[in-house]
Amino acid sequence: MRIFKKISVLLMVFTVLLNISTFGQTLNVGEISAEPGERTDGFIIVPEGSDGEEVKIPLTVINGANKGPVLALTAAIHGYEYPPVIAFQRLITMIDPKQVSGALIFVHVANIPSFLKRTIYYGPHDWKNLNRVFPGKEDGTMSERIAFQITKEVIDQCDYLIDNHCGDGNEDLMPYLYCPQIGDANIDKVTKMMAENYGLPLAINEKGRPTDIKESVYAGNTAIVRGKPAITIESGKLGRTDEIDIKRVVTGTLNIMKVLNMIKGEPEIKAKPVWVQKYTIIRSEKTGIFYPLVSRADHVQKGQLIGYLTDFFGKRIQEARAPYDGIVLYIVATPPMSPGEPMASIGQF
Numbered sequence: 001m002r003i004f005k006k007i008s009v010l011l012m013v014f015t016v017l018l019n020i021s022t023f024g025q026t027l028n029v030g031e032i033s034a035e036p037g038e039r040t041d042g043f044i045i046v047p048e049g050s051d052g053e054e055v056k057i058p059l060t061v062i063n064g065a066n067k068g069p070v071l072a073l074t075a076a077i078h079g080y081e082y083p084p085v086i087a088f089q090r091l092i093t094m095i096d097p098k099q100v101s102g103a104l105i106f107v108h109v110a111n112i113p114s115f116l117k118r119t120i121y122y123g124p125h126d127w128k129n130l131n132r133v134f135p136g137k138e139d140g141t142m143s144e145r146i147a148f149q150i151t152k153e154v155i156d157q158c159d160y161l162i163d164n165h166c167g168d169g170n171e172d173l174m175p176y177l178y179c180p181q182i183g184d185a186n187i188d189k190v191t192k193m194m195a196e197n198y199g200l201p202l203a204i205n206e207k208g209r210p211t212d213i214k215e216s217v218y219a220g221n222t223a224i225v226r227g228k229p230a231i232t233i234e235s236g237k238l239g240r241t242d243e244i245d246i247k248r249v250v251t252g253t254l255n256i257m258k259v260l261n262m263i264k265g266e267p268e269i270k271a272k273p274v275w276v277q278k279y280t281i282i283r284s285e286k287t288g289i290f291y292p293l294v295s296r297a298d299h300v301q302k303g304q305l306i307g308y309l310t311d312f313f314g315k316r317i318q319e320a321r322a323p324y325d326g327i328v329l330y331i332v333a334t335p336p337m338s339p340g341e342p343m344a345s346i347g348q349f
C-alpha cells in the first residue's frame with residue numbers, strides 16, 4: 001500500500017517537475033555560492049534606500065550531492081514569529097548535503113529589521129507588512145526592498161516554497177497551513193500533496209488569492225503565480241519558542257523533502273489534515289483594550305461571543321462574535337487593539 005502511495009505521489013510530482021530544472025550545479029544565492037555536496041552560510045544584501053541603511057538577510061544553502069529540485073524555506077517574514085527560526089537552526093545541522101538530491105535555500109530571518117526591533121506585523125522602517133508587499137520593489141521602502149530581493153534571489157531560483165509563520169507576538173494560534181488552489185490542475189495537485197504530507201492537523205483550502213504576477217502580495221502566492229507549488233505553515237504562538245511548535249516545523253520540512261524525493265524515507269504523519277473550506281478574520285473597528293473569551297482550537301457556535309473591546313475607561317465598544325459554527329484558528333491574546341487589526345480568525349469545516 002505504502003509503495004503504491006509513494007509511486008502515485010512521485011508521479012504527481014513528476015508531472016510538475018517536467019518543466020522545472022533538476023539541480024546538480026553551483027547554486028548562487030545573494031552573496032553566497034554552494035557547490036554540489038556542500039553547505040554554505042551567508043547573506044542576501046538589501047541595499048540602502050530613502051528610509052534606511054543596507055540590511056543583511058541571513059541564509060543557508062544546502063546544495064545536495066545529487067540532482068533534484070530546489071526547495072526554498074522562509075522564516076520570520078513576520079519578525080516576531082520564532083519557532084521556524086529555531087527549527088531552521090536545527091535543520092541545517094541535521095541535513096547532510098551528501099545525502100540530498102536537489103538543493104535547499106533556508107532564509108533564516110527574512111524580516112531582519114522587524115526581528116531585531118521586535119515588532120509584530122510591520123517593519124520598523126516603513127510600518128508595512130512584508131507579507132503584503134510582494135513581489136516588492138527594487139527602489140521601494142525597506143519592506144518592499146526586502147520582498148524584491150527575496151523574490152529575485154530565492155523564489156525565482158526555487159521549484160517549491162514553504163513559507164513558515166506562526167501566531168505573531170499577540171496571537172494565540174493553533175497549528176495549521178494554507179494550501180492555495182489557483183485552478184491550474186498540475187500545480188494545485190502538488191500543492192495539495194505538500195499540504196497533506198507536511199503533518200499539520202488542519203489545512204485551509206485557500207481560493208481567490210491574487211493572480212497578477214506584479215501584485216502577488218504574499219510570499220507563498222509569489223511562488224504560486226510563478227508556477228511553483230507553495231504552502232504557508234503556521235506553527236507557534238505569542239512570541240514563544242515552545243518545543244512542540246519547533247519540532248512540528250523540523251518534522252514537516254523533512255516530510256516534504258521525503259515526498260519530493262530529496263531524501264530517503266516515508267513522511268511521519270499521524271493523520272491527514274482536516275480541511276477548512278472557509279475562514280473569516282474578525283477585525284477591530286476601533287482603538288482600545290481587547291478581552292479574548294476563547295482560546296486557539298476552541299470549537300465555537302454561530303453568534304457566540306468570542307471577545308470584546310473596551311475603551312480605555314472600561315466601556316464595551318465592540319463585540320466579536322463567531323460568524324458560523326467553526327474553530328478558532330487564532331485569537332489575539334494581548335490587550336492592545338487598533339482599527340483594522342485582526343481580533344480572531346474563525347475557520348469553517
Ligand SMILES: [Zn+2]
Nearest residue numbers: 078081165166
Ligand atoms: Zn506571519
